[in-house]
Amino acid sequence: MDNIFREHKDSLTPYTKEELEFPGISVDSITISNRLETHFEDFEYSLINAVDDTTEIEDVPIKAIVSRLTHNDFKVDVGITNNNDHEVMATVRVFAWPKYDNNHVEFPFNEGRWNAIELAKFWTKLGRGSNTITRDSTHTGVTVPDVPSFQTLIDMTDEALGSGSALHLEDYESGLGLPNRFLLPKGKTEGMDFHVVVFVSDGAKDAAVDGLHESTTFNHYGCHDGTYPDNQPHGYPLDRRVDDERIITGVSNFKAVDVKVYHVEEN
Template identity: 45%
Template sequence: MLGRQGDPYGKFAIPPGVLRDRHERSKYMDNIFMEHKDSLTPYTKEDFEFPGVSVEGVTFSNRLETHFEEFHYSLINATDNTAEIADGKTEGMDFHLVIFVSDGAKDAAVDGLHESTTFNHYGSQDGTYPDNQPHGYPLDRHVDDECIITGVSNFMSMDIKVYHIEE
């Protein structure tokens, strides 16, 4: 609905979205400001004259310098490209690190693993989860039942600790 204020008849067929709506509202507000600014009377010479006032001298205690930075526009400025890795705690945070190494050609597969309703990589068995943690990438979730990786030669698993060190 808000996007219709800039294109009420759908002439430009811009798909709805937050950026489009924000741009349209900004343009709308800028136009209101410009209409107000254009309605003001222009300044006259008398507005800037102060009879009986004179400036005898101006001194600066420091030199004013402007430094320009070499800068190029990049999409990285608009999107976050930092790795979402926990900083850790000074006493350390426990993680269970799991690594699979493969060229993809000779991987052993478990038939129907993705269609299974009795087991998944969160440790869910028969549709119940072992805890109420969010179901994102489970680096900090230890799954006791490792039935899908037993006997796989390209697999390594270890418990590690991540520390946060102030520099």
């Protein structure tokens, strides 16, 4: 299926430099706050709903411990200069892909971009001059939090009823998206090299709905009964073939850095 989709995408005309440029905008720096680490954690699952019971017998807690991949939290700081004489709306897109293949041969840009994962996409306003945009790994539209267990939901409901407070479950409304813990691919003990790129485009042209810069999250999959917020296709501007990488790497609103993702084995 992937090869059919790629064949279609590769049949499209590559983006031109003029289409990719965002006049007056320059991405100056990309900084990641913490060392990027993945590890396995023991997670306790409640299996109480998986067992038949009767009203005559009191429920007995049944749990299972599983090992699952997760990562440490991190922040991405992007330094952007707005050389225009006015404030502008911008769409910030952050991607990453492995730098090398299994034979430690570096991926050409056109191959690497097809392996890219989207780490974040959001709208923001850029004031005149220098701007530093910080994005936390826990606030990305690509992933969703784990849904609480049934017992946890019962406990939260009882607490809300007892205190008369509201029961906030907004974070768990969506059943779409990867779990937050899967935002980073599994690294290596010695570190796995990744290419991280940031592309800033014209947010006023990209936005299909109003007020996106006021939202702290962006749903990667869209929204119910509404317009998909982004006028650009998924993966833009990496969705089309790149015959000459200088076309995209040469625009000032694009920047790339190399990082390592480490995997830490628990003792």
